[in-house]
Each structure stands twice: as structure tokens, then as C-alpha cells.
Amino acid sequence: MAKEIPDLVAEARAGTGKGAARQSRRNGKVPGIVYGDHKDPIALEFDFNKLLAKLRAGRFMSTLWNLKVEGHDDVRVICRGVQKDVVKDLPIHIDFMRLRRTSKVKLFIPVEFINEEECPGLKKGGTLVTVRNEVEMIVTAGDIPDHLTVDLAGHEVGESIHINDVKLPAGAKPTIDRNFVIANIAAPSALRSSDDEGGEGEEAEAAAEE
Numbered sequence: 001m002a003k004e005i006p007d008l009v010a011e012a013r014a015g016t017g018k019g020a021a022r023q024s025r026r027n028g029k030v031p032g033i034v035y036g037d038h039k040d041p042i043a044l045e046f047d048f049n050k051l052l053a054k055l056r057a058g059r060f061m062s063t064l065w066n067l068k069v070e071g072h073d074d075v076r077v078i079c080r081g082v083q084k085d086v087v088k089d090l091p092i093h094i095d096f097m098r099l100r101r102t103s104k105v106k107l108f109i110p111v112e113f114i115n116e117e118e119c120p121g122l123k124k125g126g127t128l129v130t131v132r133n134e135v136e137m138i139v140t141a142g143d144i145p146d147h148l149t150v151d152l153a154g155h156e157v158g159e160s161i162h163i164n165d166v167k168l169p170a171g172a173k174p175t176i177d178r179n180f181v182i183a184n185i186a187a188p189s190a191l192r193s194s195d196d197e198g199g200e201g202e203e204a205e206a207a208a209e210e
Helices: 018-026 048-056 189-209
Strands: 007-012 029-036 039-047 064-069 075-084 091-098 104-114 127-130 134-140 148-151 160-162 181-186
Touching: 007 029, 018 029, 018 091, 029 048, 039 048, 039 091, 048 091, 104 127, 104 181
Parallel strands: 007 064, 029 091, 104 148
Antiparallel strands: 007 039, 029 039, 064 075, 075 091, 104 134, 127 181, 160 181
8 A cells, every 4th residue: 555645835935045045034934945866956945934834843854745735746755965054953945856656765664563363472471572663675666555564473482573574565674684673572571570580590490590
């Protein structure tokens, strides 16, 4: 299932250069530009408060956006730079790059778990410990997966689920080139406690024998 691409609304900005950018900021806007895909750059401006909220929500630089500008076709873009005021740490200019549907981009894809009822480890009282709730992937801009599906069926207590155990969407691959852990099936707390006590008892017996 393709991931829904969030909208990012902007207005075409009249004029370029420092003077036009300063005027945009005085009007409560953040000046910016979109370029790439062998097309002319377009000067833009964004509502300051709305843009700031999206920036503070996180993952702004790794999110694929559907840029909407009145009088222009919608276009998929990714942020390539945010210039901030060195004192206030607030955005004063922002750059976006256009992407084709075939472009490869790095995005964080959320992880979803299925078949918990078919997981022997969980049935025995084990706990699912999520190591990564999202994975940075290289994906095609025109076919971004909504999530990665991790099948828990058949996994026992003490087992780890690695990225190589996950069926990845076509054309997607992790940015990390190793078989990293996604989640663990941890032993029940009662079992862990009894194991610890057993270990302590054995150590005490060994000490007594010495």
C-alpha cells in the first residue's frame, strides 16, 4: 500500500533577492525556493506558523511532500535545506527539490506487527520489545510504502526479529547495510526472576562447596 503524501501549501513569491525575502518575512512568511527536475526555479513563501509547526513535528527533512502552489501543478518535493536565524533559531529561508516518480529518496517508514495471536512466545507470556518502530529506507518516490510488515507468527521467547526476516516492499532497501534487529520476544518477568534466583542459588552452593 502506497503511503499517503502530506500536502505542503505555498504561495508564489513576487520578486527574488534579499529585498524580496525581507519583505516576505515582514509579512509573516518564510521565503523559499523549489528547483530541480530540469525546470525553472520558482520563488515561494510559506505561512510562518504553519511551517514552524511542521518543522517542530520532526522528520521534516526526510518527508516527501506534495507541494501545492496556486497556478502550478502539484509536485513532489523533499526539503534540501532550512536556513535559520542564528539567535532565535527560527526559519528564515527554505529550499525544496522537485522529484520525479522514479527518483530514489531516503525516508523513515513505520513498522507494524501482525499475527501476535500466532506467536508462541507471546502466548507463553513473553513481551514484544520493539527496538525500531521505524526504519530509514531508500524508496522510489512514486511508490512509497505505508509501512513495513513484521510477521510474529512462529517466533518463540528469546528470539530476535531482524530486518532480513522482513519482506520488504519492491524497490525498497534499508539505508543500513547490516542485519539489524527490529524487535525481540523477551521472556516473561516471572521466568526472568526465577532464572536470576536460580543463578544466585547455584552460585551460593558453589561458594559453600569451596
